[in-house]
Amino acid sequence: MEEDRYGLPLSTASTDAAAAYREGMDLLLAFWPGATDAFERAIMLDPDFALAHAARARIHAIYQQREPALQTIGRARKLVATGGTERERGHVAALSLAIEGRGAEALTSTLAHLASWPRDAMVMALPLGAFGLLAFSGRADHDAARRDLCDRFAADYGEDWWFMSNHGWALTEAGEVAKGRAITERSFALRRHNAYAVHALLHAMFEDGAVDEADALVEGWIGDYDRTGMLHGHICWHQALGALDRGDVAKALAVYTDVLVPTMDSAPPLNTLSDCASLLWRLTAEQQTVPPDAWTDLSDYANHRFTASSLAFVEMHLVMIAAATHDQAALKGRLAAVERRLAEGELPAGRIVPHMLRALRAFADGNWRGCARELAPVIRDLARIGGSHAQREVIEDTYILALIRSGALPQARDLLDARLHRRPSARDARWRALTDS
Structure with a gap:
């Protein structure tokens, strides 16, 4: 057989x-x-x-x-x-x-x-990965659950390149970065034409603050990966995050215009939505100029592909678009739908979702205090929305900038000190300096 x-x-x-x-x-x-x-x-x-x-x-x-x-x-x-x-x-x-x-x-x-x-x-x-059943389960411990699942079955797979790329990334997301990176590197050595392993390595480098190393990995590897590959745009999105950390806005914008936009029709829609919306949001939040009509073009894209949504992760990015374009009707409709699903027990991520959506709307309106007030009670529950730590960090970034701009400098300082203790970041260091002024 x-x-x-x-x-x-x-x-x-x-x-x-x-x-x-x-x-x-x-x-x-x-x-x-x-x-x-x-x-x-x-x-x-x-x-x-x-x-x-x-x-x-x-x-x-x-x-x-x-x-x-x-x-x-x-x-x-x-x-x-x-x-x-x-x-x-x-x-x-x-x-x-x-x-x-x-x-x-x-x-x-x-x-x-x-x-x-x-x-x-x-x-x-x-159940594995940032978009898997565990990540979108609404569980606050889904990173640990993925790690435990991989630990449980590691002996069944041995030195298998696919399983190790997942096991390594699960360990990384659960906080065991050194161990996770080592396993992922073994996976990558076994099969270099493995976009999943490269992606997992980029997450380990993100958690290590190894921005230049991540950039070099992408530059040396991406040439063999066709733009139709599922993770092509997302791997380049990681480069854009590194560029923002260094303060290289031009490179981050180039990733958006030269990579993400041209592959909109060939990449998985959830990747396109989250990569484009979160990158534009990060740029806008740091008061950088984004390409003309970028937000409205992305809104048109999303409106055709996300007519119905039940995932908090999707709602987060759709509300970024609606808030950035000041689409009050869309904001009102999305918030009402989320509140209704929450009341009916149909929102696995729970109360964090309406708080997060109202915070994004407040931030886009320049209501820094309102944004910080909405996020304060749920900021430690971000894992429940799913995605990866690197993807969820955009909400924590929004909270920190809202605190700084509203004058709540001690709170922002504490958050930034904790992040800098975990990993080096030139951007966080720049923001940290603002809290001393």
């Missing part, structure tokens, strides 16, 4: 279809271009190959192609019901729940499935 790259049986009689599926697995797990073609080739070679359909549905979902994703995963469910193994049925069930947006059920299904088949990497991937 044919097997996947982790030795698990595949219900296909086609050797070529199985080979195409294994190739697609490698490419998808590495976030490398070509996975879509590989899975479609597997389906062409064996139209009844359920897991190939499931993998193709997963890519549809990453690119927020909801109807094709639902149709394709539906096809996988029908096929696996009559011709699949127990493992394959559980595999498809977990992916189905995730694709349908039933996050809590998907996480429960995933963890139960992994207890029996820990090396089912396509399912293991679901």
